[in-house]
Each structure stands twice: as C-alpha cells, then as structure tokens.
Amino acid sequence: MRNNTAHSRNASFANNSIYWTMLLCSLIAGVLLAGCRSQAFYRTQADDDAYFLVAEKNNDPRWDLQRTNITPDPRSRMFDPFSPDCPPMPVDDPAAHQYMEVVDGKRAYWGWERNGVTTDVANPNWMAYLPMNEEGILILDGDKAVEIARLNSPSYQRALEDLYISALDVSFQRFQFDAQFFGGYETFFTSTGPARGGSSSLLEANTRNIQMEKMFATGGQLVVGLANNIMWEFSGPNTHSVNSLIDFSLVQPLLRNGGRKVVLENLTQQERNLLASVRSMERFNQSFYLDIIAGRGLTSSPGNVGGIPSIGPSGAFNASGYYGLLQRQQTIRNQESNIASLRTSLAQLEAFFEAGRIDSFQVELTRQSLFQTQSSLLQSKTTLQNSLDQFKIDMGLPPEINVQLERDNFFEQFNLIDPVFTPVTNKLNDIQSVVGVSLLEVLPDPEAIDPNQPFNPELVWSDEVNQRLQNLRTMTGQLKAILQLINEDLYPLVEEDVTRLENVLPSRVTDLKKIQEKLAGYSEDVPPEVVSNGVLSTRRLEELPPQLRAILDDLRDRFAQHREILDRIDQEVGTLTEQGPNLDSKQLYQRAKAVVFDPVPDEIQTLIADVLSLQLVQARARTETVSLVPVDINSDTALKVARIHRLDWMNAQAAYVDSWRNIQIVANDLLSDLDVVFTGEIGNVGGDNPVKFNSDNGRLRAGLEWDAPLTRLIERNNYRESLIAFQRTRRDYYQYRDRISQGLRSTLRTMDLNRINFELRRAAVQVAISQVERTQLRLQEPAKPNQTNQQFDSSTARDLLNALDSLLSAQNDILTVGVSYEVLRRGLDVDMGTIQLDDRGIWIDPGPVDGKFWEEQVENMGTQSDLPDFHQEQQLLEGIESRTEANPADDPDTPVEILEELPPGQILQPAEAVPANPQLEPPE
Template identity: 90%
Template sequence: MRNHTVHYRNASFANILVSWTMLVGSLIAGALLAGCRSQAFYRTQADNDAYFLVAEKNSDPRWHLDRTSITPDPRSRMFDPFSPDCPPMPTDDPAAHQFMEVVDGKKAYWGWERNGVTNEVANPNWLAYLPLNEEGTLLLDGDKAVEIARLNSPDYQRALEDLYISALNVSFQRFRFDAQFFGGYETFFTATGPARAGSSSSVLEANTRNIQMEKLFATGGQLVVGLANNIMWEFSGPDTHSVNSLIDFSLVQPLLRNGGRKVVLENLTQQERDLLASVRSMERFNQSFYLDIIAGRGLAPGPGNVGGVPSIGPNGAFNASGYYGLLQRQQTIRNQESNIASLRSSLAQLEAFFESGRIDSFQVELTRQSLFQTQSSLLSSKTTLQNSLDQFKITMGLPPEINVQLERDRFFEQFNLIDPVFTPITNKLNDIQGTVGTSLLEVLPDPEEIDPNKPFRGELVWDENVKQRFENLRALTAQLKAILQLIDEDLYPLVEEDVAYLEEVLPTRVEDLQKIQEKLAGYSEEVPQETVSNGVLSTKRLEDLPPQLRIILGDLKQRFAQHRGILDKIDQEVAVLLEQGPNLTPDQLYTQAKGVVFDPVPDEVQTLIADVLGLSLVQARARTETVSLVPVDINSETALKVARIHRLDWMNAQAAYVDAWRNIQVVANDLLSDLDVVFSGEIGNVGGDNSVKFNSDNGRLRAGLEWDAPLTRLVERNNYRESLIAFQRTRRAYYQYRDRISQGLRSTLRTMDLNRINFELRRAAVQVAISQVERTQLRLQEPAKPNQTNQQFNSSTARDLLNALDSLLSAQNDFLSVGVSYEVLRRGLDVDMGTIQLDDRGIWIDPGPVDGKFWEEQVENMGPQSDLPDFHQEQRALEGIESRTEANPADDPDTPVEILEELPPGQLMQPEGVQPVNPNLEPPN
C-alpha cells in the first residue's frame, strides 16, 4: 500500500502540517457528526441479520410464526414514537438529576438534553387505537382480549425479544467463519531538541495499523494475513524519506485438540439448533399465551413445565382465571342477584303472613337475616370481580383505570338458567308488594281509635288523603297490567322457546347419556356403576320432561289470563270507589274497600310473584337440560402418540437431549494433545521509493509442527466427567419429561371423564333444587282451611324456604364450575397434544369434538412404526445404539423377570456389537 505522504516531497513543512491537521480534524468532525446516523445503520444491519436468520428457521408450517418483529405496533402502548437510536431524555428525578450536571464539584457533560426531554413513558397515542365506545368503555370479549394482549403485553414482547437475541447469537457464530478484515492508520509528527539527540530533528511518520484479514475454517484452521506499511519523512538534515512495506501470513491447523469439524463447528451448530428451538418455543408461547389470557393457564417455556394443569378440586372442578374466570365470577353474581330477588319475594310473603297471624316473627327475622347476608356476599363478590378485572387489565398490558365491560361468551350464555330479564321484573313486583302494603296500612284506621264495643270494621272518612291512596292503588294496578303485558309478549314466549329447544336437542341429549352409561360400564372396576344414581342418567326421565313442562306452561298461561281479569275487576272497583266515595258513609266505604281492594290486591300481587317465579323455574328446568359440553373421546395412549408428533416443546426436549450427548464428544476433545501444523511467511518491498514493489528475495517461509503433551489435564478431566454426568441427567430429565407429559394427559382426560359424569350429577342437583323451591312456594300458596282463622304455617317453613333457595344457588354455581373446568381442560388438551391451531390474530380455532379414532388413523398415516417408536426404542436411537437381535432374550418385553435376572450381565445389558465395560479398566499411559 503506497502512502500518500510521498507526494509532499517538495512541499514545505508548514503546508504538510496544515494539510494533515485539516485531514485529522475532518475525520474527528465526521465521527462526531455521524452520531445517530451510524447507530441507526448498525441497528438496521442487526435487524436484517436477525430477521433473515429467524425466517430461515420459520419455514416449517408446523411452527410458522406470523409475527417476529420486535418493533411494537404503532397501536401498542409499548410503541416508542421517538428515534430508537437517539431518544429524548426521560424526565428525571430532580434530586438525582443534579449529579448529571455537577458531580463531586466537577461540571458534568453538557449534552444530555440535546435530543430533547419527554415526560412520556408509554406511547402517547395508544389510547386512540383502543376500541372504546362513546362512553369511553372498552367492550371486551375473549377474542378481543387476546388481540389487545398480543399488542400490549410486556411478556409477549419479551418473548419476541428473546427470539431476536437468539438470532443475534447465530449471526455472531456465522461471522466467526467469515473473512474478517481489520485496519487502521496513524500519523505522528515528532520534533526532537538538540539536547536530547545531539542534534535537532523533525520527522513526519505514517503507519498502517492492524491491516489484516483473519479466516477461520470449519476444520479448525486459522489463516491470518496482514499488511504493514511505514513511511518516514525527515525534514531536518538531508531531508530524506523512506518507505517500508511488509505482507505476512500465518496458517495454523490443529490436528488433535481443538481440531476437526466436530469441535470447531460445535458453537455454530448449537446456536443454530438453539435458534430453531427458540422459533418453536415462540410458537409454543403463542399457543400458551392464548390459553393464559382466556383461562389463566399459561405454560412456561422449556421441558420443566409440560402442562400447567390447574389444581383440581374434589368434585373435578376448579375456579378458572383469565377471561373465563371473570365471566365465571360475573355469572355467579347474576345467580346471586336472582337469588336475592327470590329472597325479597319470600320475605314480603312472610311479612304478609305475619300480619295475618299465620307465621311467627322469628321466621320473618330469619329470612330477613338471610337476605342481608346474601346482599353482603353479593357486594363482596362484586368487589372481588373488580379486583380480578384490574389484575386482568395489567396482564393484558392495560392500565387498571381503563373502564372495561365484559361481553357475554356463547359458552357462558347457556348457563343463564334463569334469564336476567326475570330479575328486574321480580324486583319490581317486590317493590309493588311493599307499596301496596304501605298504602293499605295508611288507609286503615289506627287500631287504638276503634271503638271496642263495635265489631271491628273500622271507619274511613273520605278526604284527599284517602282519595290519593286509592288513586295510587289504581296506578299500581296499571303497573301490574304493564308487567303482565311484558310477561305475555316477552317472558312467556322466551320460556316457550326454551322448551321447544329442549325438544329439539332431546335426541342428542339422550345419545350423550347413553354414551356416558357405556363409558361407566367400561369403568366397572374403577368406578362402580352403583356410585351413580340410575335416575341421574335416566333417558326416560329426560324424555318425560318436555311434556311435563308443556302442561305447566299451559296452566301458567291460564293463571296469567286470570290475573288480567282480576286486575281489570279491581281497577273498575277502585274507579267506582273514587266516583262514589264522597257519597258513602264511613261504614259503607270501609266495607266496599275491604271487599274489592284491601283483600284482593295483596293476594293478587303475591300470587303474581309466585307465578312469575314458577315461569322462571320452568325456564330453569328446560335450560338446565340443554346445556351441553363438546365431547372428547380419546384415550391417553393415543393422545400421547399425537403429542409425540405435534408438540413443539417435545421436539426441543429431544434436541436438547442430543445436545447433551454431542457435548460429551466436544468436551472429550480437550483431553487430547495439542498437535498443530504451522505454516507462515512474510515478504517485504525492495527499495525505498515504491511501497508495493515486493520481491521474494526480501521474504521468508516457515513450516512445521507444534506438539504439546497432555501432561496436565485435571481441569479437562473434571470437565469431561461433568459432561458425562450432565448427559445422564439430561437423559433422566428427558424420560421424566415424557412421563410428565403422559401424566398430564392422563390426568386431564381422567378429569374430563370425571367432569362429564359429574356434570350430569350437578345437572340433576339443579333439578332437585328447583323442585325444592317449587314445593316450598306451593306450601306458601296454600289457602287457609275453611272455618279456620289464623292458621299457622309449620315452624320450619322459613328455614325450608331458605334452604331451598340456598341449595338452588349452590347447585347453579357448582353446575357452572364443573362446566367451565371441562371447557378449560378441553382447550388445554388441544395445547397439551400440540394440535392447537391459531389464526393470524392469535385466536384459537375450535376443533370441535375430539374423535380418538380419527387421531389413531392420523398417527398410523404418519409413516411406518419406526417414525413413532416406543419410548425404549426412542432412547436407543438417541444414544446411537443398534437394536438388539431377536436371539437375545432381553429384547423380548414378555421375558419374565426371573429369566432376565439369571442372564449374564453382558447379555442382559449390552446390545449386539457393543462390548461390556471392563470395571478394571486402567487409564492409558
């Protein structure tokens, strides 16, 4: 390389000094001005390499990732709108910031704020992309929750970044085998005084620095080629210059230690395999991320966590978390609200009976206490729901102050055994009942003012107060008519539709019950059939239910028609009283009012409440029998074979097992001697004027061997022994990993079978609880016997009513809990088998019913049996050991243990062609 300083031969020293000063100044200024631009160049270069490497490993459709970029979406809360290379300084803590200005009395760096200052931490525009309604509320369903979480979850972003970093590791290992170039340049002007060297001198010297090329070969050989160039110009004395150039090279090829592709390519091989594992782990993370958002059941990466099966309660159910957990809590709140409406109705009935002397005050107070406790429990449940909702927002990456409204899910809709529209109507009737009682009491005279010598009839003096009370009663009858119209137009047709739907799905329900009976017959040893009541799985009971409900509906229709007639009659009588009241004597007014208002109105409201409750119970009976679960019919053996083929983490676990095996050979290489072939040489220029005039006369060539005996290998010996132990640990971890997958699948399928049966038991429990409520309500509607006044109810009437309502609430919640646990396990089974499919939004594609016969055929069509070996064949294949011969009794899995114990150790333990280990083996000399 010719140095440009030779062109300054006739230039003055001052000109040369100025020129070099300008050159150096330009280089420094360019370096300072490059700043963010050069940083962006390297960032973009790293991105291109990483995404290219990820795309290489992302070509298999079994684990194809739709999203690999680590740059957050502009809609995300994590998106940074500022320059990624030169972002503005965040707002600092004032007390800490002073040390960035003055530290230890020294003025600090001045340019911290040159890119600006921002107080924004999250993307300032992200809320504009959040799908809020006009009231600023986020309407959230399951699919939308997953989409928002994929956009804003820091955990999801971190998983993408881990994949990116894994790709960077591969880029470095590939770079090691590229031709790498290094170079630099230095220029110095040296002036020496006469007292130092005997005479003054001025020298300008220019040198090349580190101009070389390095190349690592797959065999371990390392080639280094370098260029050195020195130009010296002496301005004092003879004013001479000299040019010296030298090209040198060195090639070192290890033959034993650190040589060979097995060792040299190990790091690259491992990083390539790790990147493939990272891509598969990311896809596995996508699958588990969906399940974590929906049901709160996530999967940690790696072979340590193979299922994340939640803790199962004694009845096979558990409380889900995630979005389904929120919906489950919301549904239990609806059940509580319905229960409170029924309690209010019951309390109003009992209070009326207490006024008429038919029940004691203790039962009224017992009911009132139960109502207060249930209301308190409802408030606690709502608070728990809000706390859980805030935690769920954080899981999605949203701030907890965002208003969120949960939208209903199709799966949960079927557990609305009593439609929520009944609750406000029942509450309205309860309010009317209380208002009627208050109005009548205010119209009646004060008992202390009644003449004891006269028969109790009371006296009503017509005035504006009495008139207003009658007008209020007439307004209440109008409200009752409006409620009856709502029942006729909305509630009654809705219940009829539910009964019709029950008739429609009846054949499917009967078929399901028969399949459960068949499965129970197959479990005759594990689950005795007598443990499940025959009535629970009776198809005749189910077939008889729709006609029974039709009869009840017909009776209720007639009763609602009677209610309309009674209300019309009461309305007419009240109108007459309003017209004739001023002309009636107090005695006449009281007699007519009692006959047409004081007696009929409370009874009418009470019976109407009871009939509305009866209509809701008909709906509950019908809907209880139409709730369905998606069938899953696959055994654990088939599920394990499917998981062996499809689970991405199993593929990674098998690859990690082989990595540990391969590491033994790599570490063992360090036990060898160092034996290297060395080939080096150099050649220089001839003459002092031409820096590239190289000549072999001014060169040297050197070749030879370098050997280092393995006299000290204690560290290497220990490392080798540790690698053997690590392999055995990985080997054990691998088959334990396989066992945990098998255990998880068996537990999941066993629990799902339990839930299928338990679901029918819970369904029957709901029907029994409904019957209990019906019987207690019928008891309250029993009229007093003729010629008997103040006929008392049984002393346990209120307690029986409260127990019935409480049993219905508990049965509804248990029914829901078992159904939710089954659905979560069904989705989890899809993940555990590795068959889960997501769309481009990360939303689960429901596979519908799981048919074990279909999957058995799929497994068989995957290829010959060798493609799906049993576990022991799998182990031998991974260890590189050939199969045993047929003549070896140890090969036969049916060989009795007694025979195996009598075989010689070599025949028992060693496959054909592998010599047994000599326990007296001595180390080599």
C-alpha cells in the first residue's frame, strides 16, 4: 500500500515537473517572440516596403521624384533628434497631467517619463543651419526661399507622408496574396472536485491557430492547419494521450466573388493609386515652387484647375509669395522717390511764397499731399512686414526671424529711378531748407542803424555771424561732394542706361511690330484703333535715344557750371570771412546778400532741378528697356501639350477608367454563388506518437455549393449607383478637360492682354515723366523784367502734385502688369505640364515659348496614333457604356471581355458598339 502511494506521489511529482517546465517554456517563448520583434524592427520593415514600392512607380523620367523619404532632414525644423520609437514625453499641462498620475482615486501608470521629458517641440538645432549673415539676418532670394521651404514646410512633409501611406496600402494588398502563417500555443492545468463528477487533475497543452492561409488570383482560398493536443492525467492510472490533426480547405468561387477581375481589383486599384500618388507628388513639387515664388498653387482657387489667380479688368493682379513681397518692396521704393520729389517741390514753393510769387494755399496743399504720402508709405511698410511674417510661416519658419529680401533680376529692371538718387535728393532738400536766410537773420538791418553815429564793428560782426559763414562753407563743401558723386557715379549710371536702350532698340522695335501684327489679328474683337498709334510707334522709340543723349550733353555742361559756381561761392564766403570785421553793416549786408541770399538758394534749386532731370532721363531710358519674355503659342497647341505632359491629367484619365472598371466589380455581386469546395483532414494513429499520421485516420470531401440570387436588392441598388457614379465621373472628366482648356485659354488671352497693356503702361510712364518735366520747367521760369513779384498760376501746385501722382501710379501700374505677366508665364509652364525642376526643386527657366516648336514636338510624339484624342476617348467610352446598360447577369459578354477581344489600341466607333436592348426594362 505504501509502495503504491509512494509510486503515485513520484508520478504526481514527475507530472507536476513536466507541467511547470512546459508552462515556463511557453512563457519564455512568448517573451522572446515579443522582444525580438521590437517597434524599431516593424518601423524599418514598413519603411523598406514603402520605399521599395514607391521606387517601383518612380521609374519614369516624366515623374522622377528626387526625394521620397519621410524622415525630415537634420537641418529641418521638423527633424526629431530623439528615438522615433521611444520619444521622450513632452512637457504636459499641469492640470491635465495629474490625471496621468492619479485618475478616479486610482494610482495610474508610473512609467510615463521613463524615456525622459523634453521641452523642445521643434528641432533644437535647426536654426544653426539657416544661412544667416553676421548680424543674424536671413538673406533670402527666390531660390533660397524654395529650398528652405522644402526643408521646413509642414505641407510639403505632409505630401510626402501621404505618398508613404499610399505605399503601405499597396503592401497590404500584396500581402493578401502571400502565404500567411499563424500560430500559438496554450497550456492549462485543470483540477475537478468530487462534487463535479469525480476528482481529477489534468494538464492539457494545445497548439493554437497553427495554420497557413493562401489566396489565389482566381479567388480560391486555401487553408491548411495543424492541431495538436497533449493531455496528462495526474489522478487515477496516471495516463497521457497525444492527438494530432492536419486539415485543409480549398474553396474556389466560380461565379460570384470569383475571377481575376474581381479578386485582383483591390490590389489593382491600390497599385494604380500609388502610381497616381507618385505623379501627384511630382505635381505637388511643381506647384510648391510656384506657390512659394508667386503664391499661386494648384489649390489657390477652389474649382479652378491650375489655381489661376483673380485677374482684374486690366488683366493684372497682385502677386503673393516671394514675388508679392518684392512687388510691395518696389512699390515702397517708388513711394520713397515720390516723397523726395514732393519735399523738393514743397521747398521750392515755400521759397516762392517767401518771395511773394505764390499764395499760401498752394504751399499748404503741397504740404498736405506730402503728409498723406508719408502716411501711405508707413502703411505700405507695415503691410509689407505683415506679409513677410505670413510668408515665413508658409515656409515653416517662425515670424520673429529677421529676413532681408534680395532683389530679383526681373524686378531690377523696374527700378525706373535708381534708389541711389533718393538719399542725394533728400540731402539737397535738407540743405535747401536751412541755407539762404541762415546768415541774414543774424545780421543787423542796415536801415535800423543811424548813419550819423560813428562806425562800431562790434555792432555788426560777431562770433555768431562768423559761425554762420563757416556753416555755409561746410554746406558748400557738402554740395561739392554731392556734385562729385553725381559726376562720378550717377551720371555714368544714366549713360549706361541710355547705352543699354540703344543696344536693345532693335529687339524692342521687333517686339512692337509683332504686337502690331497680333493686334491686327484681333480686328473682330479688338479694333486696332483702340490702341493709339503712338503707343506702338517704332519711330518714336527710334528717336528717343538721340533726344536723351542731347539732354545728357546739356546736363554735363550744367554740372560743370555748378562746380564753377560753387567754387566761386566758396571763395566769396572765404573773402567775406576775412573782410567781414572791417565792413560796416550796409557793406556786410550787401556782400552777404550778393554771396549768400541770392546765389546759394538759386544754385541749390537749380542743382536739384538738374538732378531731377537726370533722374527723368534715366526713367525714360529704363522704361523702354524693360522687357517681358515672349510667349507665342495658341491655346489649341497648349492643350495638346498639356494632354501629353500634365501628370494630373494622367491621373484623371486613370481615375475615369477606375470608375468604369468599378461597374464590373459591383455587377459581380448580382451573380449566383457557385463554389467548388475541397476539404480534408488526417490524424495520427496511436496515442504515443504525435506525428504518426495515417490515411486510415483521414477524410476527404469535395462538392459544389450554390446559392441562387433570390435576394439582391442591396446589390441591385449598389450596381445602379455604380452606373450613376460612372456617368458622373464621365461628366467630371470632360469638364476637367474643359476647365484645363479654359484655364489655358484664359492664361494665354490674359498674357496677350498684358503684353498690350504693358506697352500702354510704358507709354503712360513716358507721359507722366513729360508732365513732371513741364511742371518743373514752369517753376524754374525766372520773373520777367521789372516784375520781381510775378505770380505763378493758381493751379501750379495742383498741376505739380497731379504730375507726381501720375508718375507714381504709372510706375506701380507697369510693375503690376509686368509681375502679372511673369507669374502667368511661370504658371503656363505648370499648366502645360512642361515645367522642369532641378534637384533642389528650383524652376529651370525655359525662356521664350515658341508655339511652332511645340507643334513639332506634339507631332513627333505621335499623339494621333499613340494617344487617342478627346473625341476618340468619348466614342470609346460611349460604346462601352451602351454594352453595360443590359443586365450583366443576362449578358455574359461583359465590357471587360469585349475589350479583351479587341486588338491592342483599337478604338470602338459608335457604329461598332453593341446597342443596348431597347426592350429591356429597368428592374422594378
């Protein structure tokens, strides 16, 4: 009895050891399996799959993406220097953080901060990579703005991530057709009390979900599984048993849910979607450049393909982006030049008022205009700073970074009056405002001195008089320095501008003649008499350089005379300084008046007028040298080019076919269920060997499963909706094509309008310059003999202000039209799909657009033979549609099968299409 009991205890101990050993092994295996497949492993595995799939689609030079990696550059503000799988915890809101420690009175998870805590949201080192100068200012040009935006823009990063996600969708669909393995193991110890039917203890180990699943392209599904059960009984006879079973199941649908067109649909769609995403990313690159440079992205105008900006009646619009900033900056420079001219005019009118030649109202009118213009300038500068802050955010930069905009070559030509003239004019205005009366106001009035009294030099000469004369000599020296600057820098600069005009004169004459020819071709819409002949006159243009040369020659002589006059004044002031103490009040007053009060103000005023004349010569020359890159292509050719090159058009065409293909996929649900089924299993023989399988312990089963389509209301509705969806997509597609055509026609029409408007604005600038010249000449007219107090006309100030305002408006107008044309030219490159970017994402300027060149390119690419035109596409789809009107369940010749019977590239004509059955009524 004891031996039996001991034997039973030993057996029980052995069985318990086996149990705990197996349980421990199971736990260790589970931990190991969980540990080896870490988060980083799965992340890098997903990256490898996604980048490989994107590279598969990124194999065409028409959409050659330079970057597909979603990890931000270390120079980027978005770069995360911490582990992507175990990032540190961000600093939390204190009130909200308490619920991560204690929630509902329960102690929460303790390990939130085990990876550390960081206060940084952006990359802490990103600003070290910004190309700032020594003063900490970011010098920004157009190319650099695009590069920085590609590094830091969240919208650019999001577009890359969308492409990555599309690749993950493809990896999932491909995985559906791979052999998939599943497995697990479970171990349980069961003890049953006597009240439940007896006393027993069991240790049971089972394999769990060890199986292989495989789906085939035809829709067949194969499942092979292995089941294993090992059981130890610790009570009674101390027995154990092993049961193993291998089973399989193969189901092949023949009608519903069967066939490659249905089974492969999701994979086909995701593969096509990934290709569309790659092309969309390249299209986004093109749009991103244009958006940063001109603020004209693909989505800037809802429902407007190409994002054409809102265009005013004159065909011009205010640009945004980097060009918008430069446009505002140039407008501010024009205002500053205008203010300098207003200050000059105000000083002249004040002098005339003191001389009694003009009334105070005209002086106050000019002063009011100056104040208003200064206020407008301050407002413009504030608007520029606000726009610059928004531009920084668009690039992904914080607005507090100091940015300095560099001039663009395109905008340099719109400096009709070089900014170097502005400080010179302002300095002359400052000198004019203090000189003249500075000495006379401290001299005693000779009429107030009694001539019978003995002469007392101390009553006349004083240290203040001497100091005023020294100040006058200093001002004279400043005038000489300004005159030297004019002769050495400003005058040669204007000469270069006139020389440049002479050099570009032949091309300008050619451009004018082309505009005349194009305008003549618009005789039905735009009569030639609408545009004055003087605007497009080549004779006027050819006569301009000799006229400017004559003015320059005269100004050279005048500046030489200014030098002589200033030398003489300086010499006279020196003599007066030496002789002043020995002169009586009358002599000193007369000499001072002759040396200072009469010549100096007149000299400064004449010098200012000559500097203004020099500026206007430059403005005339530069106005005629401003050029626009010619674009000569008609809308039909542009549409054909876009049809071949636009990546979004390729995607739209593919989406159109996707909608058509969806009809057949949805129609498959209307069919009966007819499946071929094979199932089988085989088990082990005996209770000791788990792998001793024998066919005697097996079973094989084969048969057909059929389900009649008695209830198909949901499927019927889905099918009818798919037909409606296709028709909507069909309409959307040709409307999409129409919107592209409309956009191209509008762009080209507006560019033609801008070309003519640009010449009108150019002529308006010349007219405004002439108005300023005439008003200035009127102010310089000397008083007639014996009429020292000759009055100016009551409209003199108003005419002067109107002339200056007209010049400012004309400068801004020609700038606006020119910028509008340039933005449209770059946008046309995007809209035709011909835009090319370098590896930095910078636009490669194609130069002039020649329509004949593109017509030859279209013909060489064989658009008529290789690519069906729009009308052929419609005929194809209409023919296919007529076949799909019948019930697919009744018509075995589905559109897919019809197309498979056609030779490659064959286009159905309406006469060849199979007509729909007119007697077939729609389902009730």
